[in-house]
Amino acid sequence: MARQGEAIPTLIQSAEIIHSANIASVKSAPIHLTTPHLTTTHLTQSALNQMDLNHVAQQFNQRLSQRAPFYAQHFVATTKPQGLSFDSWSQPAVYQQLLLNFAKAYPPLTAAKTSATQQTANAKTLLCHSRSSKALHSLWGQWYFGRLVPPMLEWIFQVTTSMQMAKSIEEMDLFPRQFFIHPHDSGRVANVEFFLNRTNRPIPTPNKSEYKLLQPNQTRGLLLTCNNQSPLQDERLVERRIIQFIQTNLAPSVERLTCLSPAPPKLYWSHLGYLIHWYLGEMALPMQQFNQLTQRLFQTSTFADGTVNPLYNSINLTPACEPSSGCIRRVCCLRNQLANSHQCGDCPLVARAQARRAAQG
Template sequence: MAYRSAPIAEDIIWRAPLPTRKRPLADSVRDKIAEQRPHMLECFKLDEPHPAQAKTLAEWMRPTELSSLLALYSDHIYRNQPTMTRENKPLISLWAQWYIGLMVPPLMLALLTEDAALDLSPEHFHVEFHETGRAACFWVDVQEDARASQSSPSHRMEMLIKQALIPVVETLEATGDINGKLIWSNTGYLINWYLGEMKTLLGEEQVNSLRQQFFFAKTLSCGLDNPLWRTVVPRDGLLVRRTCCQRYRLPDVQQCGDCTLK
């Protein structure tokens, strides 16, 4: 009996489909970005060796390093107006827009459309800075956050706020030259815009739900104050930025097309 059962078992083993190999998260995210926003891949690298000069948050947030970056950026912005009084508030506001603007949209795309969630721990991110001092490219060591992979889209967005954004805003606010609320205002405007861009991927119901939670609720689900609360407000049937980003105060910098001062 045992002799006759062996060929049957062997036949079952060989005929059974081989288990499918899980696609690497980095490849999946890269392909998703290439399909939706290919230009992002110029400034957002996944599982590629980062340049030696690229820095983690812990490295660039050091006062001497950050001061050096902001000084370079100030020299660039005021290069054609050497006698003009320099203003650090709008300068840092624009510097932060570069940093957060390059980082957040691809992270939102990955977090809200992939089954697996990226680990957003700051040590997995290196930033390469442009010769002018502002962020130029992010190099991501792709790791999965297994716990976050089981969480809802809204919880993943909360992780983005707490792990990737709050440390950056607090570091810039610690300079004493800018109120973090201005940076959050700019960030809320960016997130609201990109949620609109993702409507075909997420569906209108999902986008409206995320907007309601992050722009109209005072607290996050964990009980922390929601820094995005009322960073955009309803006006004429649209969600619009609440406050000016102050970039108009900088020389040779174009005013936003929907500036609140207009």
């Protein structure tokens, strides 16, 4: 069971202390779903009808509320999403408006001494972020991935080892278009919806201009098949599905965010490495499985298919490499440049300063 409350990252602590608004307070209007242009292969026969998908959603949501109640407040599997689609919130005009609202909640330290009138003026708020815009985009990305990744790790583990279904869930893809967000009034991501749709549809191959990092051999979704497998087979299947999630969802999400912001890809991958490592520890996995996943995800430069592993060297692991131990970021998240925030306890800048002092004796 996920160990709630242990070694919670700074972002999660901030969410509980500063932003305690419940889901009912989140305001977002339903929009028309826009689907990227796709090239297709042959049609596949439906493995699940609508009732089956509703059951899958209900079953997962119940398990998530039992295992990770904090995330169950902010993530839901559904067949009727009402939030902003990936292609909608990532339109430059929409994203900039979200960042504008976010800037009011997290002004730069250089603006902390200015008048309230100046801080609430839209043009001046954007102007005063000229030197710390990377920090603002970085923190917004932390909120986005912080709401998305832990519940999806729960999904991957549950459909592999726990969820019992009469039929397989076939070609259930995890592309960004399957996830919808509800923004908080402050502009950050408040809640995420995981859209479970029917599988009697073409198997999509993303257009390269829209999902640049995906390769043809990465376009099929996860084969969520519940059968009687050995623990070793389950572990290998979990590992493969995590990698598929990285390739089909996280990689194109980072690609899109870097097109919208001045923050470099390595900053977002640092967030993801830290988050994934932390939550794997929270899941109380067997030590052998945790160590194997840590080695494959963070200490291997390429995946089994030969593609580059973007999580490689994204974090500095502690020597013990135990689930209860943390890790140190390789890249500063820059949150210390913003007001209403504070420096992370394991900030690499602090660690480097300590190392320099120790070297000087």
